[in-house]
Amino acid sequence: MTMDIDKVKFELLMSALEPNSTVDIGSWVERFPEHREELLDFWLWARPRNDPGDGIPPRSVDVSATSHDALQRACLAVSLGPEWLRAMVMEVEPRYIAQGIQELRTRRPLSTPPSKRAFRRAVVYAWVIEQLGTVRATVSRLGTQKATYLLECSLRLDLFDRHQKKPLGPYDHFARYKDAEPIAAKRRWIRILGSTLESGENVDEFHRYAPRYLRSVDLACKLTRLFARLADDQLETLATVHWVASRLPNPETDLTAEAIRKALEKDPQWSSKLGKVNFEESQVKAALATLLCLGLLGKI
Numbered sequence: 016m017t018m019d020i021d022k023v024k025f026e027l028l029m030s031a032l033e034p035n036s037t038v039d040i041g042s043w044v045e046r047f048p049e050h051r052e053e054l055l056d057f058w059l060w061a062r063p064r065n066d067p068g069d070g071i072p073p074r075s076v077d078v079s080a081t082s083h084d085a086l087q088r089a090c091l092a093v094s095l096g097p098e099w100l101r102a103m104v105m106e107v108e109p110r111y112i113a114q115g116i117q118e119l120r121t122r123r124p125l126s127t128p129p130s131k132r133a134f135r136r137a138v139v140y141a142w143v144i145e146q147l148g149t150v151r152a153t154v155s156r157l158g159t160q161k162a163t164y165l166l167e168c169s170l171r172l173d174l175f176d177r178h179q180k181k182p183l184g185p186y187d188h189f190a191r192y193k194d195a196e197p198i199a200a201k202r203r204w205i206r207i208l209g210s211t212l213e214s215g216e217n218v219d220e221f222h223r224y225a226p227r228y229l230r231s232v233d234l235a236c237k238l239t240r241l242f243a244r245l246a247d248d249q250l251e252t253l254a255t256v257h258w259v260a261s262r263l264p265n266p267e268t269d270l271t272a273e274a275i276r277k278a279l280e281k282d283p284q285w286s287s288k289l290g291k292v293n294f295e296e297s298q299v300k301a302a303l304a305t306l307l308c309l310g311l312l313g314k315i
Contacts, residue, residue: 020050024057056101095308099301102244103308113310115234116169125173125230133194135228136174139163140195141204142225143239145214150243156196156210160186161250162242163195168257169238169311170230180284184255238309248293249302255279255288256302260312270312272300 027043040058044051095103103109127135143162147154160178164185167175178185190196196212199205203215229235242250259278263269276299279285288294306312 020047020053023047023050023054027054027058095304096297096301099245099249099305102241103305109308109310112234112237113308115231116310119170119230119234122230124171125228127173132174133198135224136190136195137198137202137204138221138224139166139172139174139228140190141199141214141218141221142229142235144199144205144212145218146236146239147243148214150240154212155247156191156212157183157247158242158250159212160190161247161254162239163187163190164254165242165250165257165311166235166238168261169309170235172228172230174228178258180258180282182284184251185258248291249298252293252298252302253305255285255294256299257306257311259285260303260306270303270307272296272303275299275303 023043027038030038038058040055043058044054047054140159140163143166144154144159147158147162151158161184163175164178164187166172167178175187175190177189178187181188187195196205196207199221200207200215202220203217204221206213206215226232242253245253256275259275259282260270263274263278273296276289276294276296279288279294292298303312
């Protein structure tokens with residue numbers, strides 16, 4: 016039996032959310048063997064959990080315990096392409112991330128004194144490079160820039176708020192040339208190899224400071240390692256879509272891939288992005304779904 020994988024995912028979710036339902040993923044794999052790997056990956060991510068630490072995948076869903084927003088995020092998962100979905104499956108529990116971000120936003124935000132800003136930016140910049148390097152064979156400057164932008168948007172660190180619109184998306188030239196990168200290199204927290212960055216010999220030094228400035232080391236780690244599993248062009252898409260989406264005039268109604276692409280089309284600096292493969296409708300849709308699933312946009 017052949018069916019489009021997105022339709023299969025949607026039917027699986029809907030069946031799981033029926034009252035007193037029981038899902039046997041094995042039977043779904045038997046019905047759609049041509050989608051076996053992607054279907055298993057999807058269910059590993061989308062299935063409901065009992066105790067997050069018990070390691071036992073539950074087979075039933077209590078609909079009364081499923082919030083409208085959680086259901087919306089689950090349904091959005093059918094918009095994710097296999098590469099985006101695989102990164103999420105391997106590294107994070109999106110509901111945990113979204114709830115953690117929501118909880119952080121109820122706390123008093125950090126406030127960085129101007130005299131401490133350069134040092135703290137360098138510490139977190141070096142930490143991000145190290146975290147990206149635990150997953151990636153090489154860490155690019157572009158990947159680091161996009162990760163710091165997205166961490167700031169997620170965790171509100173009051174550090175990386177100098178990103179500007181550049182050809183490859185939000186970019187912080189001050190971090191590149193004035194403080195974070197040169198300070199981290201001078202203190203031998205990182206090594207600069209052209210456009211590639213790696214941890215230096217003095218990592219223990221920035222390890223002492225990083226937890227103070229990250230608000231939640233656990234959330235920061237999960238997010239950064241997720242970003243590490245995305246290609247640089249996907250990170251460009253993710254950061255650009257976030258930038259545009261967070262500035263839409265009516266985000267409650269306009270948070271769609273079509274609205275994002277229309278906004279890009281009207282933007283003289285970024286309209287050329289629509290000619291790139293990573294800004295095709297499917298990629299913008301996947302980036303938007305990822306941001307919503309993680310709670311980086313809209314209500315959680």
